[in-house]
Amino acid sequence: MPTTRRTTLKALGTTGVGAAVAGCQAGSSVDQATERERQESETQPTKPTAERVAADPTDVPEPIDRDEPKHHEITLTVEEVRAEVEQGVVYDYMTFDGQIPGPMIRVRQGDTISFTLENAPESVMPHNVDMHAIYGTGGGAEATHVTPGESAAERFTATYPGAFIYHCAVPNMDYHISSGMFGMILVEPKEGLPEVDREFYFGQHELYTDKPAGEKGHHKLDMEAMKAEDPTYVLLNGEQYAITPKKYGAVQAERDETVRVYMVCGGPNLNSNFHPIGNVWTEAYRDGGLASSPEEYLQTVNVPPGSCMVGTMDLPVPETIKLVDHALTRVARKGMMGVVAVDGEPNEEVFDPDPNA
Template identity: 45%
Template sequence: MVPARWLLIGALMMALTACTTMAAAPAVPTPSPAVSSETHVHPTPTPGGPKVRVVRDPADVPPPIRRTEPTTVEVTLTVKEVVAELTDGVTFPFWTFDGTVPGPMIRVMEGDTVVLHLVNPPENHVSHNIDLHAVTGPGGGATVTTVAPGETKTLVFKALKPGAYIYHCAYPPAPLHIGMGMYGIIVVEPKGGLPPADREFYVVQGEWYTSLPFGQPGLASFDSAKAQAERPEYFTFNGHVKALTDLHPLQARTGERIRLFFGVGGPNVGSNFHIIGEIFDRVYVGSPDTLVANEETVYVPPGSAAVFELTTEVPGRYVLVDHALWRMLRGLSGYLTVEGPERPDLFQGIPSGNSGH
């Protein structure tokens, strides 16, 4: 006999799929039952084997644009469905672009023609597509990129407007695919490029609706009921609770100009982004021409991206947070470690060991 809770979860998933597909003419297959709160499609990683992570190194940023004329840029993204570690002792069946959360940062220039190939390998279980918020056209490209396992589709578009934009999977139900980890940032630089920076970083916030409660070890799965109620168990930067603390903290030196490409995959919760002990010199959402100066905390909605610039002046460790600070207790924090000579003209005192920083 099928347990009643399985029937309830199945009904919730069917309802979510039905709501999503009402707006489209063709029927859309129900997502694999493996994403209910009780089952999964992927095998459990071998106990004692190497840890699999989908963490994106924040320093893994494509180089700045140095040319002045538009060109054709070719991009290939491969969908990877993989069971990986969310935090110590907890694994989750992520859906990703190129095996990381976020997916690769795409960097082009205003006026470029972008040829994007989306590959869904045959070993995957679910259809996917891609909606790039930098695209002007139906579905942001999702209408022409739906790929079943074993298929490849190509989208050609012109990058018309400079700025930083989210991209994500939009295959129905879109919030499920986003909630499994399918998002990233595309940066369209203005003609002639952005001003020089000493270091650039790439950080995207997301939340995770796991069947297991926060901190309970085991193989979790996606919980649709929690997602619809907007009750995430975890918040992370770059796909892991320890991504920007133990694994890949941001590193800089005093006197450097830092540029941070920051986005929120969501699917439901925005970020009140703040670096404790720093003031952002410049922030822009959308066009670099619409910047604001001397900001402390900036709200970035789900499905949006922004660019933050700051100058590191005093050495020490700075904590990246969403200033809805209870989210720190569900996994959301990161470190910016700044090395260099002390600046007693700017900051001095005797550190205490229990400051929380």
């Protein structure tokens, strides 16, 4: 096969990924490459280039209502953007389509997908995609390796059902995933999912920066903190307390509705102890395992990095539900929380906040 810039970069990327995952002697070279990437990101302007990276939790594809397989044409674009983690704190994110988590992809078991990954010309780094819903080398990572300005395509069949993460898997995968390069592909079972009134989509990950949380200015990657798995921020949808009334607003629901939450944990290192304060997961599919029967009435679901969960909540009373990682320092100190605001008339048979009134 003729040697080209693309085939050379793909070969280097594959070798680096294998060595990094296996924990072999390539660690120092991966660290050096990470530092080069971090320095290259400094060539961008110092002011934010994007107003927001937090994905809208209500932007969920419609449930599938068909009995036959379908072919999909799906494209994701890598966008490296500079945005605020919190007011006055700026970080260089890496994203799919400019949001964290990346867009939710929804297909049915048996569907075929023609998938294209585009890397924006303005990018400074190579990227790819490993989809846990794919049978194939690296979950398609090798086939989708793209340098700035390039695109690559693959075709696959969604053979097995479940909620699966997709993420960047270049040699410095921890840096890229931490910076926002992850999302969910939902493969619905052939029989579909039970009907609910609303669906929401969230993603958790960590940032490792060279300044303390809240210190104003441009925060860069702190590689030593990342090695020590000691993050500055633990975030839901990419920004500190993004889906709360203080930022972009809580998501809305009504009393007596049923909502389904899709959650992907990008990590790259920390498990999420996902809990709805004031509620419970009426049904929960651990690790996105939709082929199994759900567990019922779980208070907290462990979501490992590189995995997903699907959970439903019943809403018998009006309330404010806080979605948190129950490792609560991450909530109080590091930015990890979202809010579901449930409106409606009181239901004192279920909960009476003032029985002596």
